Amino acid sequence: MNDDTQAALSYTSYLSLDEVLDAQHPRSDEHDELLFIVIHQVYELWFKQVLHEALYLQEQLEAGNTAHATRTLRRILTIFKVVVAQIDVLETMTPSQFTSFRARLDASSGFQSAQFRVLEAVLGRRDERVFAHYPEGGDQRAQISDAMSRPSLFDSFTTYLAVKGYDVPTGRDVTKPLEPSPALQEVLLRVYRDDTGPSVVAEHLVDLDEGMQEWRYRHVKMVERTIGDKTGTGGSSGAHYLRTTLFSPMFPDLWAVRSRL
Numbered sequence: 001m002n003d004d005t006q007a008a009l010s011y012t013s014y015l016s017l018d019e020v021l022d023a024q025h026p027r028s029d030e031h032d033e034l035l036f037i038v039i040h041q042v043y044e045l046w047f048k049q050v051l052h053e054a055l056y057l058q059e060q061l062e063a064g065n066t067a068h069a070t071r072t073l074r075r076i077l078t079i080f081k082v083v084v085a086q087i088d089v090l091e092t093m094t095p096s097q098f099t100s101f102r103a104r105l106d107a108s109s110g111f112q113s114a115q116f117r118v119l120e121a122v123l124g125r126r127d128e129r130v131f132a133h134y135p136e137g138g139d140q141r142a143q144i145s146d147a148m149s150r151p152s153l154f155d156s157f158t159t160y161l162a163v164k165g166y167d168v169p170t171g172r173d174v175t176k177p178l179e180p181s182p183a184l185q186e187v188l189l190r191v192y193r194d195d196t197g198p199s200v201v202a203e204h205l206v207d208l209d210e211g212m213q214e215w216r217y218r219h220v221k222m223v224e225r226t227i228g229d230k231t232g233t234g235g236s237s238g239a240h241y242l243r244t245t246l247f248s249p250m251f252p253d254l255w256a257v258r259s260r261l
């Protein structure tokens with residue numbers, strides 16, 4: 001196409017708003033279903049942004065760049081605050097309002113959020129059970145599987161510590177779950193005692209771990225108040241299942257050293 005005939009860039013075209021604002025398709029005539037859809041779409045957009053930042057963060061860490069890594073971590077943490085806070089908006093929906101359209105959700109559920117599973121994998125989760133909700137041979141399954149085969153954020157952090165001259169244990173199989181490592185804990189104690197850039201990065205990783213746990217806690221409370229102990233549309237026991245996910249920190253070594261600091 002000749003440049004002269006191309007429509008001028010506008011707010012609407014730059015942001016693809018025709019597509020974005022045409023992407024809400026309630027399955028009922030219930031007033032509250034639009035909120036439910038919009039909230040989830042906003043989540044998925046933030047997940048996209050967090051994943052984009054997390055990849056950048058891993059590059060910055062592996063290059064030993066404390067300033068950039070710290071800035072990126074602060075951005076991710078700020079987004080986490082926003083996504084935890086937006087649960088307040090969904091909690092303005094009463095149980096009976098949700099019940100009015102819940103059956104129309106069929107068997108769809110948060111279990112099928114591929115970006116959430118990719119995020120968990122980037123943060124170090126290695127757990128085949130999540131695949132149950134993604135068809136074999138599908139793109140989403142491949143994305144989660146790829147993320148589980150790459151070094152996690154914590155692996156990039158240990159690489160960063162090595163670049164900074166710390167004698168970190170090497171040779172971890174990055175496709176396996178993160179296990180507490182006494183040798184790495186000794187290194188972390190030195191990092192905290194030195195109290196320079198790496199200790200700031202470590203504290204931000206603790207913030208991130210806590211932020212993820214905050215989200216899980218707020219999600220469970222929202223579930224308890226909205227559907228009580230009904231089973232989930234995704235086939236789990238619902239709030240009971242979600243409570244079992246509450247107390248598994250992503251970076252166990254960073255928590256293990258705290259009683260010695």
Ligand code: HEM
Binds near residue numbers: 108110111219231237
């Ligand atoms: C009224 C609001 C909500 C209710 C009642 C609810 C309920 C549930 C339930 C019962 C499960 C367990 C899976 C199942 O059997 O269905 C679940 C999982 C999940 N939900 Fe929600 N949810 C709500 C809102 C949200 C929102 C806003 C998000 C944001 C993306 C979300 C993301 C997830 C994720 C990622 C999981 C999987 C968690 C895991 O396995 O650790 N949910 N939800």
Ligand SMILES: N[C@@H](CC(=O)c1ccccc1NC=O)C(=O)O
Binds near residue numbers: 102105232234
């Ligand atoms: N699992 C929820 C339904 C639900 O919340 C949901 C359904 C479809 C898409 C996203 C959802 N949000 C989180 O699980 C339930 O059992 O009511």
